[in-house]
Amino acid sequence: MEFYELVAQAEASGVAVMTRNIGRHHGRYLLKHRLIMLSPRLSGPQTISALAHELGHAFYGDDGPQPPELEARAWRWAACALITPALYAEAEVAAATTHLGAIARELGVTRQVVEAWLDAQDSMSNVRYINFGRIEQGA
């Protein structure tokens, strides 16, 4: 997904996106204002990764800095917004390696997003689809 598409998706869901100097942070989500602020100092891959991460916080209704497990949840959401299994497979072929940094470069995202995507796939492997539409979580 391209940056502008993600911004359009945010705006369609009532979340505004702006660029603002926010110190050492790459992005912030302000629940009260339904506003995502992105640092202007980021690379392209950092910017789209940070935007998707903050959209994950918006999706879950998180407000401000979160404990590690909720940060990880926002990264998994971001990863699934930015990467499909087909895109991942293409990137792995194009990179000609399973090195996560190289795959991240092919995908135009940060390595953290690739790690979160793999983490999300592991979680999905524990989901069993039984009958029609019934989902059972289990090992």
Ligand SMILES: [Zn+2]
């Ligand atoms: Zn966060």
